[in-house]
Amino acid sequence: MQTLFLAMVSAYVLGAFVALPEGGGRGTLGRGLVALGAVVGAGAGSALGASVILSGAPFTLSVPELLPIAGGLALRLDSLGAFFLVLIGLGAIPAAIYGAGYSAAYEDGRASLRLLGVMLNLFLLTMSLVTLADNVLTFLLMWEGMSLTSYFLVITESGEEGTMRAGLWYAAMTHAGLALLLAAFVLLTAYPRGGPGAFADLRAGAASLSGTTRSVIFLLAFLGFGSKAGIVPLHVWLPRAHPAAPSHVSALMSGVMIKMGVYGILRVALDLLGGGPPWWGALVLGLGAASALLGILYALMANDLKRLLAYSSVENIGIVFIGVGAGLLFGARGLPTAAALAFVAALYHALNHTAFKGLLFMGAGSVLHATHTRDMNLMGGLIKRMPWTALFFLIGAVAIAGLPPLNGFVGEWLLFQSLLPGVSIPQPVVAALVTMAVGMLALTSGLAAAGFVKAYGITFLAIPRSEEAAQAHEASLSMRAGMGLLVIVCIALGLAPAAVVPLLGRVVAGLGGLPAVAPLFAVNLSLQMPHGFAEISPTLAALGLLIVPGLVPVGMFVLGANRRLRVGDTWGCGRVGQTPRMEYTATSFAEPLRRVFAELYRPTKELTVDFHPDSKYFVQAIEYRTDIRSWFEEFLYEPLLNATQWVSRRIRRLQSGSLHGYVAYLFIVLVLMLGALLWPGK
Amino acid sequence: MNDSLFSQLSTLGSSVVLLFGITLLWRRSLRAYTGAFQWQSAVLAAMFVIIGYFGHDPELYFVAVFFGILKVFILPRYLERMEKRFGGQRESQPYVNVATSLILAGLLVLLAYAITRPLVLVSALPTRGGLPLAMGLIFVGLFVVITRKKALTQIVGFLVMENGIALLAVLGTFGIPLIVELGVFLDVLMGFLVMQVFVYHIHGTFESIDVDQLNELKH
Secondary structure (H helix, E strand, C coil): CHHHHHHHHHHHHHHHHHHCCCCCCCHHHHHHHHHHHHHHHHHHHHHHHHHHHHHCCCEEEEEHHHCCCCCCEEEEECHHHHHHHHHHHHHHHHHHHHHHHHHHHHHHCCCCHHHHHHHHHHHHHHHHHHHHECEHHHHHHHHHHHHHHHHHHHHHHCCCCCHHHHHHHHHHHHHHHHHHHHHHHHHHHHCCCCCCCEHHHHHHHHHHCCHHHHHHHHHHHHHHHHHHHCCCCCCCCHHHHHHHCCHHHHHHHHHHHHHHHHHHHHHHHHHHCCCCCHHHHHHHHHHHHHHHHHHHHHHHHCCEHHHHHHHHHHHHHHHHHHHHHHHHHHHHCCCHHHHHHHHHHHHHHHHHHHHHHHHHHHHHHHHHHHHCCCEHHHCCCHHHHCHHHHHHHHHHHHHHCCCCCCHHHHHHHHHHHHHHHHHHCCCHHHHHHHHHHHHHHHHHHHHHHHHHHHHHHHHHCCCCCCHHHHCCCCCCHHHHHHHHHHHHHHHHHHHCHHHHHHHHHHHHCCHHHCCCCHHHCCCCCCEECCCCCCEECHHHHHHHHHHHHHHHHHHHHHHCCCCCCCCCCCCCCCCCCCCHHHCCCHHHHCHHHHHHCHHHHCCEEEEEEEECCCCCCCEEEEEEEEECCCHHHHHHHHHHHHHHHHHHHHHHCCCCCCHHHHHHHHHHHHHHHHHHHCCCCC | CHHHHHHHHHHHHHHHHHHHHHHHHHCCEHHHHHHHHHHHHHHHHHHHHHHHHHCCCCHHHHHHHHHHHHHHHHHHHHHHHHHHHHCCCECCCCCCCHHHHHHHHHHHHHHHHHHHHHHHHHCCCCCHHHHHHHHHHHHHHHHHHHHCCEHHHHHHHHHHHHHHHHHHHHHHHCCCCHHHHHHHHHHHHHHHHHHHHHHHHHHHHHCCCEHHHHHHHCC
């Protein structure tokens, strides 16, 4: 294991180093070496994680002399960390391969390939070490390293309009989160004993904390990790930063990094604090359900392909948090088996999301690469020009929409199965909450399907809406290879959950007193829920799905149906002239939903019609504009930003620019401090 | 007998040093400032000798000599040269007028007495009577820096404050190690030279050595 660990660290470090010199990371060789470092590092990391999960023995490495304060660097990989390390590898290997081809577009000097290469490897390294951290110092150091390097990755295309602003939003949110985490860890460490903050000590000491302190720690940690994960209402940076970042970085951030928020909350709430009162779980469950629903509702309205995917990440992280919340809730209600199942479902969905969201972001990146736009209203017809990308994107879209036989279906099925027992908890509030969550999850899945019909249909089908879309070209080999890998993962996770789920059972076993659920699952072709509630075999379902539609053409062939190939316009509707202006647009596709959820969106419409001056029967131009209301910006962030600016402006008055003024401050403070010595009672 | 003489001498010397500091507040010509500083430094050098004699510390004689050379001869010489160059500029409009300045200086000295009271009460040093005066001098020096506009006045204010610190140090400790003293002297000299360069630049940029013109550099 030590070898694998050293291989991981040195591969990432070498990958960063080859990009470091002047002109590094450029050319086929440079980009290839950067990608090689990341692939080898991620591969070794995954292997390390897998070996820890399979053997059940944690990997420990302590280097106190490397950083002789607060316990130094302490690394320990238990099964929970190992799962997330595998997840990182799963997302990072395809992203790195894809990135080698994708970043070729930066050879023209639009962005620094040097910075991109260095930061990509350092980002993966620090993120991997987050999962290994075994004391507070190491954890926070690596966490901050991950945040900083990802900030630089977001602003790779710093010349583009809006990128720096997106970076600022991301930096502000992630550092607000870090401040909360610092507070949480200070409370956890300093009280009641103090000490270097080794996780083992914290785990042992957590029981002696008062209930209020534990709850405050939980709330701080939940909000801090939530800002990284992107739960509502802390999600505002995702739809800004993900579209601005290079696509393989978006895939990494959305597919992998936001999962670190999930890891953090599991580590603190479940492992270090060992679970808490039921309202912790209820809060996580409620915010998770809200994130899922609001995320997909906003995704439906997005016309920017990557923005749509970013909102969909909010939805999916919400689904993961539904599972985490349900797990915490069931654990607190004394249903450890149900709790373990819910955690397994959450982890499974997290793994799935890494696969299909990475795939979709890469697909969107290929489209962006080919058409130079992210606006879906300027795309269309790409299926003929980029067949491979279209196929891969379709598989990703089907997976994320939760259709069998792909992995999204299995994850959501597991989550439903683990939530349903909660309905029978003999406490009306809990039962109602779980029922509501089930309902919201079902609605979310349906809306997600609609959203990805939109994403796929508008982007790839019909006829091109712009010259760029008509001139689009297929993605390069390495980009297709990166996407292809994730397609395999999506299919594998969809067909063989029976092999994966027991391993996830091992991951959560023992955390916060959870039982080992691995033996409860029957490991065969079908996946059986432990309490005999349900049973499913995705493999057989997939076979069925292949066979039934497969029989139709065969049958038709046998029956001698008309086999002449006909070529016609897409969505032609019998019209003689067919132009792109007759097609559905991204906006018009979402119009029914805009009406149904008008209460939430409060769409503003602006219709300007220019008539011919002589007769109003001749219309010269019609301009239609619509926008939706962003509640969180309007009611949460704007007041907050205004208040901050108000305070800052007042503080700024201190900066008078007058030399006398500055010396006077010194003098006044000196006199006041000396005067304070005269205060009676000292 | 000896101790009482020592104590009276040190209090007297400190008072004179403080008085020269307060002189800055009512004089307006830059030449008068240089003179006041020169005399103050001379008295201070004498204080070193007195304390060296009564405190049986011959090292202080060396300090007195260095101090005298630096602050009675070198720095006033530079100050005069700058003064000539800027042609008899006067501190015509200070931020705080003379009468108010004097009242505030009195209050600052009172504050210094109040602050050092606990120290003076427990101290057995024969020089303890001078401690509040030295503290007062530090305040007055800073006060000059804050309320006077000409860069040259501010330099003198800074040097006076520096004198206050030296006085406090020698009264409170009977001489810090020679090497530290030398370091402090070098610091003062370097600080002074840097400030001199700045004054020339300010004059070159604004045709004036009024520091409040620097406000224009904001934004």
